[in-house]
Amino acid sequence: MNCAKAQDMFSAYLENVMEPSQRVAFEQHLATCPSCKASYEKFNAALMMLEEMPQVEPPADFHASVMARVERERRVEPSKVRWWNLDWQHVFTIRVPARAVAMGFAVLLLMVMAVQFTPIGHSINAVVFPGRTVGNPVGDDDSSDAPKAGVLNSGCDLAKSGLCINVSNDSSGKAYTLRLSSKDGNPVDYSVYTRTGTSAKNGVANGFVSRGQQASVTIDVAHDRQTVVTELKWHYRGRSYDRLAFLPPTFDADASAKKIDMSFNKTTVYQALDQVSRSYGIVILASGNLNRTIKFGGVDDGNATDAIYAVADKANMTWQALAASVYEMEPTD
Amino acid sequence: MLCPKRSERLSAFAITDKQACSWGAFSPLSQACRTGRGTRLLFNTSRVKSDTDKAITRAEEQVLIQRCKDGDICAFDELVIRFQKRVYNFAYGIAGNYDDANDVAQEAFVRVFNSIGTFRGDANFTTWIYRIVTNVYLDERKKAKSHRQISLDEYVDLDENSVSRQIEDDNPLPAEVAESKERNQIVRNAINALPDYQRIIMTLYHLHDRSYEEIADILHLPIGTVKSRLNRARQALKEKLETESELFG
Numbered sequence: 001m002n003c004a005k006a007q008d009m010f011s012a013y014l015e016n017v018m019e020p021s022q023r024v025a026f027e028q029h030l031a032t033c034p035s036c037k038a039s040y041e042k043f044n045a046a047l048m049m050l051e052e053m054p055q056v057e058p059p060a061d062f063h064a065s066v067m068a069r070v071e072r073e074r075r076v077e078p079s080k081v082r083w084w085n086l087d088w089q090h091v092f093t094i095r096v097p098a099r100a101v102a103m104g105f106a107v108l109l110l111m112v113m114a115v116q117f118t119p120i121g122h123s124i125n126a127v128v129f130p131g132r133t134v135g136n137p138v139g140d141d142d143s144s145d146a147p148k149a150g151v152l153n154s155g156c157d158l159a160k161s162g163l164c165i166n167v168s169n170d171s172s173g174k175a176y177t178l179r180l181s182s183k184d185g186n187p188v189d190y191s192v193y194t195r196t197g198t199s200a201k202n203g204v205a206n207g208f209v210s211r212g213q214q215a216s217v218t219i220d221v222a223h224d225r226q227t228v229v230t231e232l233k234w235h236y237r238g239r240s241y242d243r244l245a246f247l248p249p250t251f252d253a254d255a256s257a258k259k260i261d262m263s264f265n266k267t268t269v270y271q272a273l274d275q276v277s278r279s280y281g282i283v284i285l286a287s288g289n290l291n292r293t294i295k296f297g298g299v300d301d302g303n304a305t306d307a308i309y310a311v312a313d314k315a316n317m318t319w320q321a322l323a324a325s326v327y328e329m330e331p332t333d
Numbered sequence: 334m335l336c337p338k339r340s341e342r343l344s345a346f347a348i349t350d351k352q353a354c355s356w357g358a359f360s361p362l363s364q365a366c367r368t369g370r371g372t373r374l375l376f377n378t379s380r381v382k383s384d385t386d387k388a389i390t391r392a393e394e395q396v397l398i399q400r401c402k403d404g405d406i407c408a409f410d411e412l413v414i415r416f417q418k419r420v421y422n423f424a425y426g427i428a429g430n431y432d433d434a435n436d437v438a439q440e441a442f443v444r445v446f447n448s449i450g451t452f453r454g455d456a457n458f459t460t461w462i463y464r465i466v467t468n469v470y471l472d473e474r475k476k477a478k479s480h481r482q483i484s485l486d487e488y489v490d491l492d493e494n495s496v497s498r499q500i501e502d503d504n505p506l507p508a509e510v511a512e513s514k515e516r517n518q519i520v521r522n523a524i525n526a527l528p529d530y531q532r533i534i535m536t537l538y539h540l541h542d543r544s545y546e547e548i549a550d551i552l553h554l555p556i557g558t559v560k561s562r563l564n565r566a567r568q569a570l571k572e573k574l575e576t577e578s579e580l581f582g
Contacts, residue, residue: 008564010564043567052517055418056425070409073447187396237405238406
């Protein structure tokens with residue numbers, strides 16, 4: 001092996017990608033040629049120095065500068081297209097994504113078939129009012145719309161928020177299970193927090209829900225005498241969603257028969273719902289700003305529905321019963 | 334723009350296999366995965382992430398990218414946080430000075446934002462970002478060349494035999510400057526004096542741990558070309574540093 005050939009092999013030797021016979025020849029050459037040996041050592045040392053170069057830190061305002069530039073770009077409105085400045089050539093050479101169109105038709109066909117072949121009364125989701133569906137308990141053949149005790153279903157507006165929430169309590173009444181599902185192709189990320197009384201928010205679980213999967217989060221209320229307020233946050237199509245579930249320490253499936261006196265005065269909506277949930281043993285799912293203060297209100301010898309009505313009336317919220325002892329409240333648009 | 338705080342965001346991006354995992358259960362797993370260290374070159378001791386780690390990161394990135402495509406500015410905000418150090422370091426590695434690195438890295442992120450809709454989900458996002466930074470840098474060089482704005486560390490020509498136009502700095506470095514700092518500056522100058530493509534390949538391979546396949550993908554070059562240019566660049570670096578007698582004591 002001559003010196004020029006040996007020099008060409010420095011990289012291969014360094015990366016250890018040489019044939020064994022070549023390697024022996026190379027090492028033999030280095031052993032007998034002090035100049036090549038010195039040259040290889042310098043080659044090696046130079047690369048070592050290169051790899052030891054420290055990393056640099058971006059300037060402190062780098063992130064802010066990037067985001068400011070991106071914000072500016074977003075605000076620049078695209079120029080209006082009018083018929084006289086339209087790119088007509090482009091209009092006639094528009095390319096249609098054939099595969100996407102075919103997929104679209106296939107999906108449409110499947111949806112039509114699904115509707116055709118689904119027997120009425122056995123569908124998993126029953127429409128409660130336009131735009132909102134409620135999950136029926138699985139295996140329940142009674143398709144009447146009457147709320148049922150024990151299984152607590154929540155609102156589920158897939159088209160709007162991307163996530164379905166189903167709440168149930170176990171037979172002992174010591175724990176609730178939130179079941180989250182999504183029909184969207186993209187995983188929906190969620191976080192679950194709980195809070196009792198005035199205690200700080202406590203992270204319970206987080207993760208992703210994908211189509212066809214279900215995430216269950218169990219909230220144990222056995223040790224609490226207070227309502228455990230569970231906050232569920234998730235993201236869907238660039239928006240953040242937030243829902244609170246007031247889970248009472250003792251669930252009473254028959255709360256509509258319970259008549260009690262209850263009053264609130266200058267409390268927040270949150271505190272009022274907490275109180276109603278605990279007093280009647282009902283689950284309340286609520287969204288919107290619950291930090292607003294509401295004026296005097298309450299019920300005398302009223303049942304759970306009366307109490308919910310009293311809070312909703314003062315807080316300017318709409319409400320509905322999702323099942324026995326399960327209510328949903330949301331701000332009036 | 335109101336994006337959640339960093340700490341909240343991090344927890345929200347932990348991913349689970351099938352069901353909800355309990356809070357914080359992830360860190361021990363990640364820690365366990367991160368103990369492995371590996372070497373690629375004889376002396377390269379850069380940290381090698383485990384496959385699980387990589388898969389998690391990849392899955393999180395996929396979600397972030399999809400959310401960016403859906404117009405979620407907060408998801409882009411998170412991507413900038415995740416990639417800014419790497420992008421800035423790569424921009425610095427190839428541009429050779431802080432000012433140009435800042436311009437190139439910022440412009441690269443703007444380009445990522447504007448063209449994320451065209452990013453194919455099956456491609457490697459990191460490779461895609463490196464390609465964008467490289468293109469931004471080469472575009473800026475072309476622009477600078479056409480405007481005849483020749484800065485102090487501009488090169489006369491872009492071909493492989495180009496010569497640095499650097500003006501010699503005769504001022505001796507202050508005595509208190511650490512030896513390693515001085516050495517790093519010498520190496521940096523030597524790297525800056527390499528032709529563009531050699532410098533880019535050297536930076537990707539030695540400072541960003543990219544494989545031959547990835548570099549070929551980033552630069553749209555055949556693997557053989559990448560290998561031969563890297564070999565030439567290494568020889569050139571050695572020759573440039575050889576003249577600095579104090580380096581090799």
